[in-house]
Structures are given as C-alpha cells and as structure tokens.
Amino acid sequence: MAGLKQLLLVTLVLCAHQLISGYSFKNCIAEPYSRGTLFNCIRRKETNISAIIEDLPPSVVNLTITINPLRHIPSYSFVHLPNIQHLRIDHNHLRNISQSAFQYLHQLKSLNLSFNYISELSPDAFKDLHNLTFLSLTNNKLKQLPEKIFFSLINLNTLLIRQNLLTNFSGIAKSVSNLTNLKILNLCFNHLTSLRHSNVSLPKSLTKLYVCRNNLSTLGCEPSFLSFIKFLDLSYNSQLLATAFQGVDLRQIIYLHLRSTSVKVVEFLKVSNISASHVDFSGTGLNNESLLVDLCKLLKTRVKWIKNFNLGSNRIRNLTKLSLQNCPKIKGALDLSLNELKRISCLNFLNSHRDIKSFDAEHNHLTYLPTCKTRSVVYFQNLEELSYRYNRILSVNSYAFYHTPNIKQLKLNINTIAFLHRKALKGLKRLETLRLDNNLLTDLFNDTFEDNINLHILNLRNNRISVIFNGTFLKLSNLTTLDLGGNKITHFEHSGLDGLKSLSKFYLDGNNLKQIDPSLFRAFQQTLTALDLQSNQIAFFNEKTTCSPFVNLRKLSDLKLDGQRPHGLTVIPPNFFKGLHSLKSLYLTNNNIVLLPPNAFDDLTGLHFLTLDNCCVGAVNLQPGVFKNLRNVTKLIVENMGIQNFSKEVFGNLTKLHILQLNRNVMQQIQVNALESLPNLHYLDIRGIPLSCTCKNNLLQNWTLNNTNVQVVFLYTLSCEHDKKIKFYNFDTKVCYIDLGEYLFFCTAAVVFLFTVTPLLYVKLYWKMKYSYYVFCAWFREQWRKLREEEENCKYDAFISYNSSDEQWIMDQLVPNLEGNGSSFKLCLHHRDFELGRYIVDNIVSAVYSSRKTICVVSRNFLQSEWCSLEIQLASYRLFDEHRDVLVLVFLEPISERQLSSYHRMRKVMLKKTYLQWPGLDCTDPALAQDLFWNQLRRAMRTGSKLKTEENQQSEGCVTTESEETEHFETSDENYYLLP
Ligand SMILES: *[C@@H]1O[C@H](CO)[C@@H](O)[C@H](O)[C@H]1NC(C)=O
Ligand SMILES: *[C@@H]1O[C@H](CO)[C@@H](O)[C@H](O)[C@H]1NC(C)=O
Ligand SMILES: *[C@@H]1O[C@H](CO)[C@@H](O)[C@H](O)[C@H]1NC(C)=O
Numbered sequence: 001m002a003g004l005k006q007l008l009l010v011t012l013v014l015c016a017h018q019l020i021s022g023y024s025f026k027n028c029i030a031e032p033y034s035r036g037t038l039f040n041c042i043r044r045k046e047t048n049i050s051a052i053i054e055d056l057p058p059s060v061v062n063l064t065i066t067i068n069p070l071r072h073i074p075s076y077s078f079v080h081l082p083n084i085q086h087l088r089i090d091h092n093h094l095r096n097i098s099q100s101a102f103q104y105l106h107q108l109k110s111l112n113l114s115f116n117y118i119s120e121l122s123p124d125a126f127k128d129l130h131n132l133t134f135l136s137l138t139n140n141k142l143k144q145l146p147e148k149i150f151f152s153l154i155n156l157n158t159l160l161i162r163q164n165l166l167t168n169f170s171g172i173a174k175s176v177s178n179l180t181n182l183k184i185l186n187l188c189f190n191h192l193t194s195l196r197h198s199n200v201s202l203p204k205s206l207t208k209l210y211v212c213r214n215n216l217s218t219l220g221c222e223p224s225f226l227s228f229i230k231f232l233d234l235s236y237n238s239q240l241l242a243t244a245f246q247g248v249d250l251r252q253i254i255y256l257h258l259r260s261t262s263v264k265v266v267e268f269l270k271v272s273n274i275s276a277s278h279v280d281f282s283g284t285g286l287n288n289e290s291l292l293v294d295l296c297k298l299l300k301t302r303v304k305w306i307k308n309f310n311l312g313s314n315r316i317r318n319l320t321k322l323s324l325q326n327c328p329k330i331k332g333a334l335d336l337s338l339n340e341l342k343r344i345s346c347l348n349f350l351n352s353h354r355d356i357k358s359f360d361a362e363h364n365h366l367t368y369l370p371t372c373k374t375r376s377v378v379y380f381q382n383l384e385e386l387s388y389r390y391n392r393i394l395s396v397n398s399y400a401f402y403h404t405p406n407i408k409q410l411k412l413n414i415n416t417i418a419f420l421h422r423k424a425l426k427g428l429k430r431l432e433t434l435r436l437d438n439n440l441l442t443d444l445f446n447d448t449f450e451d452n453i454n455l456h457i458l459n460l461r462n463n464r465i466s467v468i469f470n471g472t473f474l475k476l477s478n479l480t481t482l483d484l485g486g487n488k489i490t491h492f493e494h495s496g497l498d499g500l501k502s503l504s505k506f507y508l509d510g511n512n513l514k515q516i517d518p519s520l521f522r523a524f525q526q527t528l529t530a531l532d533l534q535s536n537q538i539a540f541f542n543e544k545t546t547c548s549p550f551v552n553l554r555k556l557s558d559l560k561l562d563g564q565r566p567h568g569l570t571v572i573p574p575n576f577f578k579g580l581h582s583l584k585s586l587y588l589t590n591n592n593i594v595l596l597p598p599n600a601f602d603d604l605t606g607l608h609f610l611t612l613d614n615c616c617v618g619a620v621n622l623q624p625g626v627f628k629n630l631r632n633v634t635k636l637i638v639e640n641m642g643i644q645n646f647s648k649e650v651f652g653n654l655t656k657l658h659i660l661q662l663n664r665n666v667m668q669q670i671q672v673n674a675l676e677s678l679p680n681l682h683y684l685d686i687r688g689i690p691l692s693c694t695c696k697n698n699l700l701q702n703w704t705l706n707n708t709n710v711q712v713v714f715l716y717t718l719s720c721e722h723d724k725k726i727k728f729y730n731f732d733t734k735v736c737y738i739d740l741g742e743y744l745f746f747c748t749a750a751v752v753f754l755f756t757v758t759p760l761l762y763v764k765l766y767w768k769m770k771y772s773y774y775v776f777c778a779w780f781r782e783q784w785r786k787l788r789e790e791e792e793n794c795k796y797d798a799f800i801s802y803n804s805s806d807e808q809w810i811m812d813q814l815v816p817n818l819e820g821n822g823s824s825f826k827l828c829l830h831h832r833d834f835e836l837g838r839y840i841v842d843n844i845v846s847a848v849y850s851s852r853k854t855i856c857v858v859s860r861n862f863l864q865s866e867w868c869s870l871e872i873q874l875a876s877y878r879l880f881d882e883h884r885d886v887l888v889l890v891f892l893e894p895i896s897e898r899q900l901s902s903y904h905r906m907r908k909v910m911l912k913k914t915y916l917q918w919p920g921l922d923c924t925d926p927a928l929a930q931d932l933f934w935n936q937l938r939r940a941m942r943t944g945s946k947l948k949t950e951e952n953q954q955s956e957g958c959v960t961t962e963s964e965e966t967e968h969f970e971t972s973d974e975n976y977y978l979l980p
C-alpha cells in the first residue's frame with residue numbers, strides 16, 4: 001500500500017515536472033558549473049515550498065532554501081529529489097513540519113533548520129534520514145523534544161539545538177541516548193537548570209558538549225555521566241558554583257570553559273579530578289595578584305607544565321614578577337586578552353616562563369611599547385607569535401621587540417600608533433607577518449624595515465601615509481604581499497618600491513594616485529600577480545597615452561581599476577592593457593567610462609573574468625569587435641551599462657563564455673543568433689531588461705524555453721515591458737507563427753494549382769477564354785463610363801461639414817467666396833440644404849454622397865462634436881476604402897499635435913493628405929494671405945475626385961493642397977504649414 005502511494009506520488013511529481021521544459025527554474029538558481037547539483041532558492045516571496053522546488057531536477061545534491069516566508073513543510077515535499085545530500089531551510093518562517101516531510105531523503109547528510117519558528121516537532125519528522133550526520137535546529141522555539149525524534153539518525157555526528165526554549169535536560173539526553181555516532185551536542189542559550197537525567201547515559205561517542213548560557217546552578221548528574229566528554233563548555237551559567245562539580249568524573253576533559261560562572265577556580269580545582277592544565281581560566285574573576293598566586297601554587301602541585309594558559313577577561317590591571325612566578329611552566333600560549341593592562345614592561349613578569357611560544361594581550365589598555373634593549377631584559381628565544389591588537393598604543397619605541405628576536409608573527413594592528421620609531425622593529429630578522437594596519441602612521445623611514453629581511457606579508461592598510469620615500473622597502477626582498485590600501489598616497493619616490501624582488505600581491509586601493517607610472521613596478525615586474533588600484537583618482541581625458549603602464553607585468557593575473565574617484569577613468573586609452581596576456585581577472589566597474597576603444601582588450605587573450613557593470617553610465621556603445629580576442633573569458637558581467645543592442649558583432653567571439661550577466665540594460669530585443677553564437681553559455685541573467693513582448697522577441701521566447709543548455713535566471717518571473725502582469729515566457733506568439741504558415745500554405749497551393757490547370761485550360765478552352773476576355777473588357781468600359789457620369793451628376797460641388805459655432809465664418813467668408821465672387825460652386829450647408837423631417841444621419845450620408853467634395857472646417861469645437869466626427873468618418877471612408885478623394889480639410893485655428901492625438905481618424909487622414917490653414921488676422925498681410933487661401937481652396941474643389949497618386953506631393957517648405965497638381969504656390973510659413 002505504502003509502495004503504491006509512493007509510486008503514485010513520484011509519478012505525480014514527475015508529471016508536474018514535465019510541464020515545464022527547458023533549463024530555467026521558477027524560484028531557484030542552479031549554480032554555474034554545478035551540472036544541476038547545486039541550487040539556491042533565496043529571497044523568493046513564496047510561501048509554498050512546493051512552488052519553490054517543484055521544477056528542480058532529481059540531480060540536486062545541495063539545496064539551499066533561505067530567506068523565504070515559508071511557514072510549513074508538508075509531507076513528501078522532497079520525493080522528487082532523492083539525491084539531496086545537503087539541505088538548508090534556515091532563515092524562513094517555519095512553524096511546523098509535517099511528519100513525513102523529509103521522507104525518502106536517504107542520502108541526506110546535513111539538514112539545517114536554524115532561524116525559524118519551529119515550536120514542535122513530530123516524533124517521526126526525521127524518520128527516514130539514516131545517513132544524516134549534521135542537524136541544526138538552532139534559533140527556534142522548541143520547548144521540548146519528542147523522546148524518539150532522533151532515534152533513526154544512526155549516523156548523526158553533530159546536533160545543534162542552540163537558542164531554543166528547552167528546559168528539560170533529561171528529555172534531551174533520552175532523545176540522543178542511542179545515537180552511537182554523535183560527537184557534538186550544542187545546547188547553549190536554552191533554559192536548562194541542571195544536567196539531571198533519569199536512567200540514561202550519553203552516547204560514548206559524544207565528546208563535545210556545549211551547555212553555555214543556560215541557567216545551570218548545579219550539574220546534578222551521575223558521577224560518571226560526563227566521563228566520556230572531552231570538551232565541555234559551561235560558560236555564562238552565572239549561578240553555577242564550584243560545589244556542583246563535587247564527585248563528577250572529569251578526568252577525560254581536555255578543555256573546560258567556565259567563564260562568567262560563579263565558580264571559584266581554586267575551590268573548583270580542590271573538589272574536582274580534572275587535569276588542572278585543561279581548564280580555561282578566562283573570565284573566572286582572577287583579578288588580583290593573590291588569587292593568581294594561589295592558583296599558581298595549586299596548579300604546581302598538580303602539573304609540571306601547562307601548554308596553554310588562558311587568563312583572558314579577568315580584569316587584571318597589573319602583573320609583576322611575582323604574579324606568575326609560582327605557576328607551572330607555560331610552554332605554549334599565554335593569553336591575557338580582554339584585561340585592563342596598561343603596560344607590558346617587556347614581558348618581564350614572564351621571567352620564569354622563558355619557553356613561551358605565543359603571547360596575546362589583545363583588547364587591553366596599553367598605550368606605548370617601551371625600549372627593551374636594556375641590561376635587565378629577559379629574552380624569549382622561543383616566542384614566535386605576539387599580538388597587541390585592539391589596544392591604545394600611540395607610540396612604539398626603538399628596540400621594542402629586542403627581547404623577542406625570533407617572532408614570526410607580530411600583530412600591532414587596530415591601535416592608534418602615530419609614532420613608530422625607525423628602530424622599533426630592529427632585530428626582527430625572522431619576522432614573516434607584520435600587521436600595522438588601522439593605525440595613524442604617516443611616515444615610513446628607509447630603515448624602518450631594515451632588519452625584517454624575512455618578511456612575507458606587510459599590512460599597512462588604513463594609515464595616513466602619503467608618500468613612499470626612496471629605499472623604504474629596500475631590504476624586503478622576500479616580501480610577497482604588500483598592503484598599502486586606504487592610505488593617502490599621492491606618489492612614490494623614484495626608487496620607493498625598489499628591493500621588492502618577490503612581490504606578488506600589491507594593494508594600493510583607496511589612495512590618491514592620479515596616474516600610474518610604469519617605472520614604479522620595475523622591481524617586481526617578473527613576480528607581480530595581483531594589483532589593486534581600486535578607488536584612486538586615476539583618469540584619462542584623451543586617447544593619446546601611448547605606452548601601457550602594465551606592459552611589463554608578465555605574470556599579472558588580477559587587476560582592479562574599479563571606482564576611480566571622483567568621476568571615474570573617463571577614457572580608456574587604446575594601449576592601456578597592452579601586454580597583459582596572462583591577465584585572468586579585470587575589474588572596471590563604476591567608472592564613468594565614455595570612451596572605450598574597440599581594441600582596448602585586444603591583448604587580454606588569457607582573460608577569464610571581466611566585469612564592466614556600471615562602468616559606463618550608458619554613454620558607451622560597445623563597439624563591434626571589442627571582445628574579439630577574449631576567447632578564454634568564462635564570466636562576463638555587463639550589468640547596467642545601458643547596452644541598447646545585444647549583437648553578435650559585439651559578443652559573438654566569446655566562445656568559452658559560461659556566465660553572462662546582462663541584467664539592467666536597455667535593449668528591448670535580444671537577437672537569438674547572438675546568443676547562439678556563444679556555444680558554451682550556461683547561465684544568462686537578463687533580469688531588469690525592458691524586453692518587449694512582440695513578434696520581435698518571439699524567437700527569444702522560444703529559445704529561452706526550449707534550449708537545454710542555458711539557464712535563464714528566473715525566466716518565469718520576467719515580465720513584459722508594456723504590461724508587468726504579462727510574463728515574458730508565455731506572451732502570445734501565435735500571430736507571429738500562424739500568419740507565416742498560412743501564407744506559405746496558400747501561396748504554394750495557388751502556384752501548384754495554376755501550374756496544373758493552366759496548360760489544361762489552354763488546350764481545351766482557348767477560344768472560349770479569348771471570347772470571355774473581350775466580353776469582360778466591354779463590361780469594364782461600361783462600368784467606367786457610368787462612374788464618370790455619376791460624378792458629373794453630383795447635386796452639389798461640396799458639402800460643408802462644420803460646427804454651428806463656426807457658422808459666422810461660413811456665412812461671412814466661405815459662402816461669399818465660393819458661391820459668389822465670380823466662382824459659382826454649389827455648396828451644401830446643413831442649416832440651409834438639409835431636407836426637413838428626414839433623419840439627420842440619412843441627411844449627412846446623402847449630403848456626402850451627392851457632393852463631389854466634402855470640406856471639413858476644423859476647429860476645436862468641430863473636433864468635439866459628434867456629427868462632425870461622423871462626417872469625417874464618412875468622407876475618410878470614401879478616401880481610404882473607395883479610393884475617392886473627396887475630402888478637403890480646412891483648419892480654422894492652429895491645433896497642436898497633442899490636442900489632435902485623441903482623434904485617431906482625423907490623424908490618419910492628415911497623414912495621408914495635406915490641408916489648408918485659414919490665415920488668421922495675426923499674420924503679416926492678412927488680405928493677401930486670405931486671397932491665396934481662397935484660390936487654393938477653389939483649385940482643390942475643382943480637381944477630380946479619383947485618387948491617382950497615393951502620396952502627397954510636397955517639397956521642402958512648399959505645400960500643395962491636392963495630389964493631382966504639382967504646381968507650387970508661393971507660401972510663407974505663417975500662412976500654410978504642415979502638421980507632422
Ligand atoms: C554542499 O553543501 C555542503 C554543506 O553545506 C558543503 O560543505 C559543500 O561544500 C557543498 N558542496 C559544494 C559542491 O558546494
Ligand atoms: C547512505 O548513503 C549511501 C550512499 O551514499 C547509500 O548506499 C546507503 O544506502 C545510504 N544509507 C541508508 C541507510 O539509506
Ligand atoms: C534506539 O532505541 C530505540 C528504542 O529504544 C530503538 O527502536 C532503535 O532501534 C535504537 N536505535 C539504534 C540505532 O540502536
């Protein structure tokens with residue numbers, strides 16, 4: 001039965017999956033290069049998990065579903081994804097999980113459900129996860145756990161239930177009791193008050209137990225309960241007392257954390273069988289010398305030496321030679337971080353611990369480091385790591401590290417060092433890493449690093465250095481990484497970088513460099529691999545720069561030039577990147593480039609990654625061939641570049657391109673042949689492009705849905721530019737295909753028919769056809785004659801269509817000028833000539849059809865009147881459909897394009913014809929202009945009505961009123977103008 005159910009479910013899911021073809025996903029992104037194994041479904045506004053993952057293929061191995069408003073995981077949610085090994089569903093709004101939610105995930109190795117609102121779990125929630133090794137339920141609302149919840153997780157190694165509301169330790173112990181592979185259990189930030197338990201033991205495999213930040217006041221467990229634990233964190237249980245440990249077996253412990261508890265360590269060591277050197281003494285209130293002395297004495301009775309001694313967070317203000325004198329020998333690290341030490345006195349309080357290897361005093365109150373080249377100084381020959389980070393050190397004196405000559409790592413960063421004596425680092429011949437970043441240094445001297453011949457990494461980031469003087473780094477021939485970012489460097493003296501023979505990574509970002517001097521790099525031109533020049537002030541204003549600053553950097557593989565202040569690089573000179581054949585990554589984002597020559601990238605034949613997003617404020621049109629040599633580029637970011645045309649000419653040569661981020665550009669159309677010229681494309685991001693959903697893009701739609709190689713990111717949420725509600729992937733493209741198909745069909749059919757029938761007919765019916773032809777010609781001539789007659793028989797010369805508010809002009813101007821005054825046209829005026837008692841529409845129709853012309857007197861009122869619109873329609877019907885040009889337009893007042901825009905029919909007529917404008921009184925010579933106007937109107941009325949030429953005749957500035965005549969009038973712009 002269950003088998004049947006499963007089969008049914010799987011079939012169902014498979015069917016659902018078949019509905020969507022292609023290679024794009026609704027709510028998830030397949031990681032490039034992962035071959036469909038890694039998927040991220042992040043920040044989708046989707047509350048239904050199956051809507052998120054329904055279209056994923058069964059090949060998924062790592063699946064991340066985070067930051068979604070999911071509340072619930074229903075049963076059988078993942079049956080179609082049986083190969084998942086790592087599943088993250090953290091940072092959602094999960095409240096509950098159905099009991100078979102993870103059914104059939106037999107391969108699942110890690111499951112992360114942290115940062116949700118889960119308050120209850122069904123006992124069978126994890127039933128099928130036999131291979132699970134990692135489970136996180138951190139930051140939920142669990143108050144208790146069902147007893148059998150983890151029983152089938154036989155391979156579980158790590159269980160995190162931090163930040164919940166658990167109160168009952170016994171229940172937790174029971175639930176994990178037979179997890180024979182469990183190693184790590186984290187219960188920090190809960191509400192446990194003790195480790196009391198009934199009749200269970202922890203699995204022997206469990207070695208790390210974290211119970212920090214609970215309300216433990218006692219342990220309350222069996223003496224042997226913790227006997228397999230090696231790592232025990234009980235910190236921040238402020239009620240916990242030393243007596244709680246009485247009798248508990250802690251022999252196996254190798255690290256115990258007791259910070260911020262009420263445990264008095266001396267007392268604790270007296271009652272416990274723990275190996276004393278394995279206690280972390282940080283935050284245990286050892287804030288005065290006598291407590292330290294007592295502790296040391298006690299420790300000495302237990303152990304001969306200590307490896308790591310942590311005395312951090314104890315509010316220690318001062319240490320003297322006596323403080324640690326009685327301690328067992330410290331052989332490894334001493335940590336004094338987070339105390340209140342004001343001075344360190346050349347470490348002479350470590351007089352009896354000269355073998356120490358590492359010393360930390362971070363987060364103290366140190367203000368200066370004194371000279372340590374004195375007679376009484378203690379030498380620490382074995383000390384290799386020294387850290388004074390996060391102090392308030394202002395000055396470092398000469399020979400400050402003379403007593404620790406063998407240190408390899410020195411951290412002086414995040415202080416306020418303004419004064420570093422030129423001999424401060426004297427003697428540190430073995431130093432490999434020096435951190436001086438985030439200080440207030442302004443000057444480096446030519447002997448500052450004189451002795452540090454072994455230095456590999458020098459970090460001077462975020463200081464106030466403005467000039468690098470000659471010889472500063474002369475002795476640093478082993479330096480591989482130099483970080484000078486975030487300073488105020490404006491220039492380097494000529495041999496300022498000499499000596500850096502091995503330099504590989506050079507960070508100069510965030511300085512004030514205005515240009516790049518090629519000779520600067522000469523010391524390390526054979527070794528430099530990464531150069532960061534981000535956010536300087538480099539700019540070019542013309543193309544003239546002839547030599548490339550990077551020409552000799554043969555090994556350079558990373559170059560960052562993005563975000564030049566304040567206005568960007570502006571111009572990329574043609575030879576700028578010359579010689580960079582080994583460059584792999586180039587960053588040019590945020591640069592306001594207005595000139596990008598088509599050969600700029602010609603030498604970058606080895607480039608793998610290029611980012612140009614935001615580089616060019618839309619001012620640059622990528623020119624054909626600009627990427628022609630970038631045959632090795634696999635990832636290209638051209639986001640927000642104002643690209644208007646994605647063409648094969650520009651992008652066609654990127655034959656290895658795998659990932660293309662084209663989003664936020666302005667093209668409405670993407671040529672499919674340009675995409676098809678990128679044979680290795682697998683990942684295409686076209687979000688934020690105003691794609692038009694028209695036949696222009698029907699091929700693109702088809703391509704995005706049907707290609708099997710290219711993932712179009714969130715294809716199913718891309719919308720159409722004209723209507724955001726319509727999705728690009730399913731806008732209607734039927735018209736684009738059907739028309740063509742039908743035409744082809746009918747044309748072919750007709751041709752075939754003709755070829756078959758014509759010869760037959762010719763043979764059989766030759767005489768009959770000839771006869772019919774003559775009969776037809778005779779009939780045609782007869783019809784033609786009738787038409788002419790009809791025209792001549794028209795009752796009126798013109799029907800005047802006008803609005804009654806313009807009647808004044810009709811009576812005063814039009815009628816006298818056309819009917820009288822030597823010209824005797826017969827006009828049809830509605831108030832005078834319409835038949836009384838007849839329906840007005842009939843009147844209009846018969847007026848239009850019994851007049852040779854219809855003159856529309858257009859004014860604003862005319863446009864608004866409904867009869868006039870009918871009249872225009874009738875006349876224009878004759879114009880467009882009967883091809884009888886009966887319409888003459890007369891504009892009584894200037895009417896702007898905008899006002900006309902809502903009168904569609906009128907606009908259409910105007911596009912077809914020219915028209916007359918009544919010259920008002922405001923032109924220079926009204927009388928003359930009006931004379932001309934009447935002449936033109938009369939001429940227009942006299943012309944025949946059959947349309948001979950389609951196009952109007954017009955030549956620059958001259959307007960004729962009628963299509964049949966090519967005569968030009970002397971016109972002035974005031975009198976006649978052509979509306980567009
Ligand atoms: C899959 O996820 C696991 C756990 O998050 C991670 O360790 C692993 O690197 C991921 N695999 C890949 C190929 O990224
Ligand atoms: C665990 O995964 C392995 C393959 O990784 C598989 O062969 C085995 O059947 C799985 N175990 C269980 C209990 O499903
Ligand atoms: C854990 O205990 C339960 C009940 O006691 C049992 O059903 C289950 O098989 C045990 N699991 C293992 C791995 O021993």
